[in-house]
Amino acid sequence: MSRRSPAKSNSGSSNTSNTGNSASHATIIAAHGRHYLADADGLRLQCVTRGKKTNVAVGDRVRITLTSSDQGVIDSIDERDTLLYRSDQYKSKLLAANVSQLFIVVATEPGFSDDLVSRALVAAEAAGITVRLILNKTDVTESLAKTRERLQPYAALGYPVHEVSAKGRPEDTVATLTPLLAGQSSILIGQSGMGKSSLINLLVPDADIAVREISAALDTGKHTTTFTRLYQLPALGAGSSIIDSPGFQEFGLYHLSEGMLERAFVEFAPYLGHCKFYNCRHLTEPQCAVLAAVEEGKIARMRHTLYGQLLHESSQTLY
Numbered sequence: 330m331s332r333r334s335p336a337k338s339n340s341g342s343s344n345t346s347n348t349g350n351s352a353s354h355a356t357i358i359a360a361h362g363r364h365y366l367a368d369a370d371g372l373r374l375q376c377v378t379r380g381k382k383t384n385v386a387v388g389d390r391v392r393i394t395l396t397s398s399d400q401g402v403i404d405s406i407d408e409r410d411t412l413l414y415r416s417d418q419y420k421s422k423l424l425a426a427n428v429s430q431l432f433i434v435v436a437t438e439p440g441f442s443d444d445l446v447s448r449a450l451v452a453a454e455a456a457g458i459t460v461r462l463i464l465n466k467t468d469v470t471e472s473l474a475k476t477r478e479r480l481q482p483y484a485a486l487g488y489p490v491h492e493v494s495a496k497g498r499p500e501d502t503v504a505t506l507t508p509l510l511a512g513q514s515s516i517l518i519g520q521s522g523m524g525k526s527s528l529i530n531l532l533v534p535d536a537d538i539a540v541r542e543i544s545a546a547l548d549t550g551k552h553t554t555t556f557t558r559l560y561q562l563p564a565l566g567a568g569s570s571i572i573d574s575p576g577f578q579e580f581g582l583y584h585l586s587e588g589m590l591e592r593a594f595v596e597f598a599p600y601l602g603h604c605k606f607y608n609c610r611h612l613t614e615p616q617c618a619v620l621a622a623v624e625e626g627k628i629a630r631m632r633h634t635l636y637g638q639l640l641h642e643s644s645q646t647l648y
């Protein structure tokens with residue numbers, strides 16, 4: 330995958346016409362290495378890519394040439410609406426394609442990382458995806474007030490915070506989240522221990538069975554929680570789905586360009602274009618409107634510091 334890659338995929342050459350096998354349109358519902366599981370109108374297909382390609386993501390709509398009744402080869406990827414990915418200095422990892430919204434799950438305890446939350450927000454903004462925060466474990470009243478306070482800066486930026494308690498008030502939790510999921514392709518991410526699995530189990534009644542099926546089909550062995558998977562939610566209307574992505578401990582954004590970065594910090598928007606230098610990087614430049622806003626307390630220092638860190642990452646070579 331190339332640096333600064335846009336959300337659109339190259340569809341590749343489609344050569345479904347002369348293989349003699351029937352071709353199918355399908356959605357990728359799980360990925361494990363170079364092995365994928367696709368859903369074609371309820372039919373499960375184990376697929377591989379051609380050659381060594383690994384540019385397929387969960388959520389991708391693909392064309393598959395069947396090699397048997399339940400196996401196939403991915404010939405092409407349809408153009409993507411969105412693509413969420415992370416990257417370190419060496420490689421990028423596709424998280425999900427075609428999602429319309431990202432839920433970041435945090436909890437009253439254990440504590441969450443502002444760095445990871447902000448990185449996820451930036452990744453979503455850069456990909457053009459709506460973001461919502463879910464505050465889980467609100468039944469843990471001792472740390473509720475403090476956690477709400479920590480989330481306040483994100484709420485002030487316009488990111489909705491939805492309070493739930495997967496264990497304490499499961500029915501209310503479902504009632505809160507169901508309308509948000511209807512008609513959307515959503516992805517749930519969160520640090521370990523925030524209650525993401527508990528939420529998925531509430532929202533997807535047969536999640537356990539689905540995971541066992543997927544891991545058998547992909548032969549993932551015991552590592553059943555280490556792959557991303559998509560669950561269709563037909564009861565919530567056509568096109569509703571939710572992607573469970575394994576706990577993220579790091580969220581590198583080396584692929585974002587400087588221009589993408591400054592726009593992904595939504596609170597910079599009123600100041601962009603008002604710096605003395607048209608190519609201002611908002612780090613140390615004189616008469617920088619962004620730095621002035623930080624000084625005046627209009628932009629949180631924590632966020633500006635992260636911006637500087639991400640800018641630094643973005644200047645590193647991505648191979």
Ligand SMILES: Nc1nc2c(ncn2[C@@H]2O[C@H](COP(=O)(O)OP(=O)(O)OP(=O)(O)O)[C@@H](O)[C@H]2O)c(=O)[nH]1
Pocket residue numbers: 465466467468469493494495496497498519520521522523524525526527528575576
């Ligand atoms: N008090 C309380 N505990 C909860 C709630 N939701 C989940 N937990 C507990 O928090 C712990 C972590 O929950 P999981 O659902 O496994 O969390 P996870 O985010 O999927 O964590 P990983 O599997 O490590 O990625 C478990 O012991 C849950 O029982 C809640 O609403 N309230």
Ligand SMILES: [Zn+2]
Pocket residue numbers: 604605609610611612614616617618619620
């Ligand atoms: Zn500036």
